[in-house]
Amino acid sequence: MFDWIEFVGDVTLFGFRVIVDCFRPPFEGGQLLRQLAEIGSKSLPLVIASGFALGTVMTLHTRSTLVTLGAAATIPTVQALAFFVELGPLVAGLLLAGRVGSGIGAVLANMRATEQIDGIESLSIDAFKFLVVPRVVACVLVLPLLTIFMDFSGLLGGYLSEWAASRMSFVLYITRAFANLEWSNFIAPTLKTAVFGFIIGTISSYLGYTTNEGAQGVGRAATRSVVLSSLLIILADVILVKIIFFAFPENAL
Amino acid sequence: MRNANAAVIFDHVSKAFGTKKVLRDVSFEVPAGQTLCILGRSGTGKSVTLKLLMSLIKPDNGKILVDGDDITGLNEAGLSRVRRKMGFLFQDAALFDSLTLYDNLALPLRRLTQKSQDEIEAIIDRVLGQVSLSMDRMKMPSELSGGMRKRAGLARALVLEPKILLADEPSSGLDRITASEIDQLLLEQKAEHGTTILVVTHDVHGARRVGDRFAVFDKGDLIAFGTAAEVEQSEHETARRLISEE
Numbered sequence: 001m002f003d004w005i006e007f008v009g010d011v012t013l014f015g016f017r018v019i020v021d022c023f024r025p026p027f028e029g030g031q032l033l034r035q036l037a038e039i040g041s042k043s044l045p046l047v048i049a050s051g052f053a054l055g056t057v058m059t060l061h062t063r064s065t066l067v068t069l070g071a072a073a074t075i076p077t078v079q080a081l082a083f084f085v086e087l088g089p090l091v092a093g094l095l096l097a098g099r100v101g102s103g104i105g106a107v108l109a110n111m112r113a114t115e116q117i118d119g120i121e122s123l124s125i126d127a128f129k130f131l132v133v134p135r136v137v138a139c140v141l142v143l144p145l146l147t148i149f150m151d152f153s154g155l156l157g158g159y160l161s162e163w164a165a166s167r168m169s170f171v172l173y174i175t176r177a178f179a180n181l182e183w184s185n186f187i188a189p190t191l192k193t194a195v196f197g198f199i200i201g202t203i204s205s206y207l208g209y210t211t212n213e214g215a216q217g218v219g220r221a222a223t224r225s226v227v228l229s230s231l232l233i234i235l236a237d238v239i240l241v242k243i244i245f246f247a248f249p250e251n252a253l
Numbered sequence: 254m255r256n257a258n259a260a261v262i263f264d265h266v267s268k269a270f271g272t273k274k275v276l277r278d279v280s281f282e283v284p285a286g287q288t289l290c291i292l293g294r295s296g297t298g299k300s301v302t303l304k305l306l307m308s309l310i311k312p313d314n315g316k317i318l319v320d321g322d323d324i325t326g327l328n329e330a331g332l333s334r335v336r337r338k339m340g341f342l343f344q345d346a347a348l349f350d351s352l353t354l355y356d357n358l359a360l361p362l363r364r365l366t367q368k369s370q371d372e373i374e375a376i377i378d379r380v381l382g383q384v385s386l387s388m389d390r391m392k393m394p395s396e397l398s399g400g401m402r403k404r405a406g407l408a409r410a411l412v413l414e415p416k417i418l419l420a421d422e423p424s425s426g427l428d429r430i431t432a433s434e435i436d437q438l439l440l441e442q443k444a445e446h447g448t449t450i451l452v453v454t455h456d457v458h459g460a461r462r463v464g465d466r467f468a469v470f471d472k473g474d475l476i477a478f479g480t481a482a483e484v485e486q487s488e489h490e491t492a493r494r495l496i497s498e499e
Contacts, residue, residue: 026364111349118309119347122340123361123413124333 010210015202018136021129028134035138039100043146046099047092051083051150054091055157058082063165072166073176079158080177081185088151089189090237093196095150096143097229101204104135105225108208109218117209132209136201143197144190151190184248192240199236200229259318260285260417260449261306266315268301275301277473278315283466285416288443288450290464292457292495297470299453300344303419306451307341308332320416337365340415344422346406348394354381354405355390358412365413376412384408384438400431407438418442420452424459432459439463457496469495 059079066075108131111117120127159173204225211217259282268276275298283289291299304310305317308324317324322335348357355377362373381387384404389397397405403423410418420439424432436459442448443463454460460467467484469477469492477484477492484496 114345114350115343115347116349118304118307119341119343119349119409121309122307122336122343123365123409124336125361125364126329 011203011206014206014210015198017128018133018202018205021126021133022137024129026129028130031130031134032137035134036142038103039096039135039138040142040145043096043099043142044149047095047146047150048153050091050095051088051153052157054087055079055083055154055159056161057157058087058154059158059161063162075162076158076168076173076177077180080155080181083151083154083158084181084186085189086241088154089147089193089196090233092143092147092150093193093200093233093237094230096139096146096197097200097233098226100139101200101225101229102222104201104204105208106218106222108132108135108205109211109213109221110208112209112211113214113218128209132205135205136198139197139201140194141197143193143200147190147193151186182250184244184250188244188248192237192244195236195240196233199232203229203232258284260287260320261289261451262316262318263302263305264316264318266305266312266317268298268305268310268312274473276305276312279470279473279475280315281468281475281478283449283451285449286443286447287465288439288452288463289466289468290460291451291453291468291470292455292460293470294491294495295455298473299470300421302470303341303421303451303453306419307336307339337413338415339417339419340410340413342403342406342410342418342420342423344425346394346402346409348397348402348405348409350394353391353393354386354397354408357394357405357409361409361413380408380412383411383441385434400427400434403427403431403435404438407435411442414446415448417449417451420450420454422453422455424454424456432456435459436463461496467496 059075062078063075066072066078111131117127117131120130155177159170162168162173163170207221207225207228211221213220261283263279263281266276266279267274279302291302293299301310305312306319308327312325315325319335320338322331324332324335327335348354349360352360358377358380359373362368362376368376377390378387381390384407386401386404386408389401394402394405407420407423410420418439423435423439427435439450439452440463443450450463452460452463461481464481466478466480468475469484469487469489471489471491476489477487481496484492487493
């Protein structure tokens, strides 16, 4: 129990240090661009493919029920609301926790085990600012963008599934999809993924950066990064949804 | 008594990890421009001594002076200033595996100096020439052999022209000829630039070749310190055996 309290305290301090160091020069622009490419563009195919498949499957599952209820016309609306409000942000967060969280944890743990972090410090370079801050910032910036790709690829997958069943036109599908969608259904849930990004970046960086278990710690840091990030994303989602409902009460109706 | 000419002073330094004491009340001085070889069995605190000197870890007690500065009380900015006087050759070179050899060397020059790109190129060319890696500048660390990695690590440690060079087992895992080449590079560095060098090593033959003084550690205690002849006369059998080439 005491270990867990200590762990939560250490991670919280680690997160605060990331926030403070974000605004303290020198700014690691080059490292940030490298991480944006590593975390963002390399995750894009996974996110698009997953969104497309999920959109297709979701329409396959919901269509028969909605047709039975005589609500076939609402299929695009249901699809859009589900993806923009919850599925897109949450699934994108969990995918990134798997792909990027494990990567960050393993890379930093390996750098610790092979003394690369000590090597950076020995060159009078702040290893925390050089290695950790760009990774966390990249996660925060990239996740909302990937969520948008996830949302629209899910919508596209849903459309193709619907077109195969009813030959619905693309214009009609899009018109119905966005008919009942408010900006608040899109903006707030998309921006909440910045918090997911912060969780992924901070947890996985903490586990990798602070490991002292040598080579054995590399695998452990990767696994724990995925498990803890995923769990915290789901828990944070509950809180963030409540906050969104508080800020935009019409979304809760 | 402190020597005004000392580049490095350990003053009653102790360090423990949990309940395990790795250094007990260690004191010694290294005059500027000399080479100290640190000998001892595995796990006796040799590498910890170098990491304490670079302030990668903090001592529990005692003072450590580098070029006159007590590093135990310095903040990050002060430490950064002192670290610029030192170069560290890590046991496994610790090159950044996501950067080419050239970028590994260019990184500290770009970050810590105001030198132009042409000047950086010239320095890297010179240092890579010193360690015979001029043709390998665009290789990734994973493409280098063990000996090449050591030499690359040495090049990175030398690129900022340090006053003090720390080398953690520079010849471990190397064949006799390659180890001898590394020793020769250390000798040249001392002769040409007056660099103070601290070497942790198990290679007694190489140590006697490059070392002016020798420190022998055993279970966290400094059991012998002095020239090779003085250590050979030590009252501790472990020290006499470690300095012996037989």
